Amino acid sequence: MRSHYCGEINAEFIDQTVELCGWVNRRRDHGGVIFIDLRDRSGLVQVVYDPDIEDVFATAEQVRNEFVLRIKGRVRARPEGTTNPELSTGEIEILGKQLEILNRAETPPFQLDDEDTSEELRLRYRYVDLRRPVMQERMILRSQVTRLLRNYLDDHGFLDIETPMLTKATPEGARDYLVPSRVHPGKFFALPQSPQLFKQLLMMSGMDRYYQIVRCFRDEDLRADRQPEFTQLDIEMSFLDEEQIMNLVEAMIRGLFRDALGVELPDPFPRMSYHEAIRRFGSDRPDLRCSLELVDVADLLQEIDFKVFAGPARDPNGRVAALRLPQGSKLSRKDIDEYTKFVGIYGARGLAYIKVNELGNGVNGLQSPILKFLPDEAVMEIMRRTGAQDGDLVFFGADKAHVVNEALGALRVKLAQDLELMSDSWQPLWVVDFPMFEWDEANNRWHALHHPFTAPKTEHIDQLESDPGACLSRAYDMVLNGSEIGGGSIRIHQEAVQKRVFKLLGIEEQEARDKFGFLLDALKYGCPPHGGLAFGLDRLVMLMAGAHSIREVMAFPKTQTASCPLTSAPSDVERKQLQELHVKVRIPEQRNASPEKN
Numbered sequence: 001m002r003s004h005y006c007g008e009i010n011a012e013f014i015d016q017t018v019e020l021c022g023w024v025n026r027r028r029d030h031g032g033v034i035f036i037d038l039r040d041r042s043g044l045v046q047v048v049y050d051p052d053i054e055d056v057f058a059t060a061e062q063v064r065n066e067f068v069l070r071i072k073g074r075v076r077a078r079p080e081g082t083t084n085p086e087l088s089t090g091e092i093e094i095l096g097k098q099l100e101i102l103n104r105a106e107t108p109p110f111q112l113d114d115e116d117t118s119e120e121l122r123l124r125y126r127y128v129d130l131r132r133p134v135m136q137e138r139m140i141l142r143s144q145v146t147r148l149l150r151n152y153l154d155d156h157g158f159l160d161i162e163t164p165m166l167t168k169a170t171p172e173g174a175r176d177y178l179v180p181s182r183v184h185p186g187k188f189f190a191l192p193q194s195p196q197l198f199k200q201l202l203m204m205s206g207m208d209r210y211y212q213i214v215r216c217f218r219d220e221d222l223r224a225d226r227q228p229e230f231t232q233l234d235i236e237m238s239f240l241d242e243e244q245i246m247n248l249v250e251a252m253i254r255g256l257f258r259d260a261l262g263v264e265l266p267d268p269f270p271r272m273s274y275h276e277a278i279r280r281f282g283s284d285r286p287d288l289r290c291s292l293e294l295v296d297v298a299d300l301l302q303e304i305d306f307k308v309f310a311g312p313a314r315d316p317n318g319r320v321a322a323l324r325l326p327q328g329s330k331l332s333r334k335d336i337d338e339y340t341k342f343v344g345i346y347g348a349r350g351l352a353y354i355k356v357n358e359l360g361n362g363v364n365g366l367q368s369p370i371l372k373f374l375p376d377e378a379v380m381e382i383m384r385r386t387g388a389q390d391g392d393l394v395f396f397g398a399d400k401a402h403v404v405n406e407a408l409g410a411l412r413v414k415l416a417q418d419l420e421l422m423s424d425s426w427q428p429l430w431v432v433d434f435p436m437f438e439w440d441e442a443n444n445r446w447h448a449l450h451h452p453f454t455a456p457k458t459e460h461i462d463q464l465e466s467d468p469g470a471c472l473s474r475a476y477d478m479v480l481n482g483s484e485i486g487g488g489s490i491r492i493h494q495e496a497v498q499k500r501v502f503k504l505l506g507i508e509e510q511e512a513r514d515k516f517g518f519l520l521d522a523l524k525y526g527c528p529p530h531g532g533l534a535f536g537l538d539r540l541v542m543l544m545a546g547a548h549s550i551r552e553v554m555a556f557p558k559t560q561t562a563s564c565p566l567t568s569a570p571s572d573v574e575r576k577q578l579q580e581l582h583v584k585v586r587i588p589e590q591r592n593a594s595p596e597k598n
Contacts, residue, residue, distance in 0.1 A: 001070055007043025011091045013075040018094065020045065021102070023131060024067045025112070034060045036096075038069060041136045046078075046093040047071055059099045066105035066131075072098035119551070124565035126556055138545045138553045141260065145541055146213055148259050149233055152252045158209040158235070163198035165191060165215070170515055175219035177228070185582040191217035194534060196453065197519055199236040200491055203530035204522045209237045213537065219562075227538065227550060228562045235488075236532030242474050242490050245531055246430060249486070253478070257426070261544060265428055269478070273433040282321075282409025284434070287482025288427035290416035294321040294408050295386050297378075297396075306373035308352070312398045319401035323408050324386040325415055328393030329355040329367075342414060343397070348407035352396040354379070356388045370396075413482060429479045436460070436471035437504070445506050450475050452501055453519075454489040455531075464500050476533070485540045488533020495523040 003019045022040035034049040049060040073094040084090030109125045110117040112132045122129040129135060169176045169190035176190040194216050202210045212234045219228060250269050257263040277286050280293045298313040298320040312318030340351040358365030363376045386394055397404035416422040436456050437446040446468055460471040475489035492498045502512045538550040551557040558564055578585055
């Protein structure tokens with residue numbers, strides 16, 4: 001039906017006849033001459049209709065926005081002074097000779113160029129929203145990303161192998177989505193949170209190098225970069241150590257950015273230990289575009305009477321840290337109050353500060369309500385450690401270490417964003433040397449920081465029972481501009497070590513057999529050393545596209561309440577279908593409107 005796409009037409013086509021199909025982006029009637037901007041996924045082109053051909057012009061007069069058209073015409077140069085350098089087709093226009101309305105359209109529920117349209121409305125009419133050029137560009141980018149990733153992995157000997165969608169529920173850190181079985185009454189499949197166990201089984205099967213672009217499902221509370229169903233690039237390989245795996249996938253990401261965006265990422269990516277990342281940035285996925293850093297000052301405040309600082313300073317699980325904001329003294333009290341509310345989201349009970357007015361005058365050149373509680377020597381040493389200068393402001397966090405880390409870690413990024421301190425660059429990073437376990441005070445037990453199949457460092461295996469808190473794992477996360485885009489590890493490939501880890505995590509032998517029996521059995525039959533990682537494809541494309549939510553790079557996402565306005569899912573099903581699945585549902589009683597009858 002067409003000879004070309006709209007966005008392909010340029011000055012090289014002048015005097016040629018072309019046939020195009022697309023949607024009407026805009027129609028303009030300029031005193032007897034009708035201009036139609038015709039749009040498809042490649043871009044848009046201007047088509048001109050004049051009254052010389054009466055029947056065609058009459059059809060053009062009927063055209064409205066979002067009508068679907070087929071046109072035929074001759075390409076010509078635009079008149080001098082009317083070119084549009086922002087369009088690839090901006091030097092030309094098409095003199096329309098034929099026009100066919102393939103389909104009419106009602107007035108759309110929102111204008112495609114209206115940036116204030118609510119997300120709920122956009123998702124309800126997603127097929128209209130996806131017509132917007134920015135959304136089409138993102139879908140094209142996503143397709144390009146998956147193609148480039150597949151090509152790289154295919155070229156490096158990886159096999160694309162699918163794993164089951166209906167599988168066994170296993171504890172992986174989030175709630176499972178369950179699927180009732182019709183033929184096995186009372187039993188359920190689970191949708192996979194990840195293909196973790198299956199990809200390990202593939203390594204035990206001798207597949208050597210596996211990958212899959214796979215859908216995963218997690219029933220968890222949502223936020224901007226989470227969805228109940230999401231896509232991973234899942235990778236696993238045998239007989240490689242963590243250095244070789246990291247180098248291989250780092251080259252893949254470097255090539256991806258070069259080919260898709262024309263961006264050269266560092267070679268190699270910098271590396272940082274988990275403990276250094278937490279100490280300097282309060283996060284294991286630090287945004288290195290922001291130069292602000294946390295500085296420990298607890299040792300200076302342990303002997304003071306100011307309990308707000310002294311308590312956490314003396315607590316083995318506490319932390320007191322300072323965060324210097326260059327030229328931050330210009331912040332008003334209202335600004336500081338707003339940032340105090342912000343850190344409260346992360347559990348902080350306040351946000352102490354010192355304004356640096358004239359450091360040359362010692363403590364007398366500083367301004368803060370807390371100065372009267374602090375020794376002058378400690379204050380001046382804090383100024384020295386943080387590198388404070390005149391005009392700066394120093395914030396403080398004092399609480400349990402995890403509260404300080406989360407609060408000040410988030411504050412440093414927000415300050416950089418609000419005050420335009422964030423560099424305009426791509427900052428990748430490998431975070432390594434993660435703790436193998438973390439202590440859950442509420443439940444008085446150890447948890448795996450990643451997952452229970454992550455291998456401990458070889459030199460720490462003997463410490464699993466005697467000092468689990470000191471054990472480091474063979475895990476690694478790839479971070480980009482403050483987002484974890486990929487994470488993985490070398491896996492446990494010995495049955496005895498896997499059983500020891502299960503036991504340490506409070507998974508007794510019978511529970512391990514019930515939940516992971518097939519994995520433990522497989523470990524007995526010749527399991528190779530293996531490892532891999534998974535990339536969050538949605539999050540990766542979100543960053544590459546400059547979007548603020550993964551919903552903006554998914555064709556048909558759910559809302560933050562895990563619903564679909566387009567299809568009205570989730571929805572009720574007929575009782576008969578539930579009976580076939582052996583599912584009993586108790587219908588909630590309807591409340592009466594009258595309070596006297598309730």
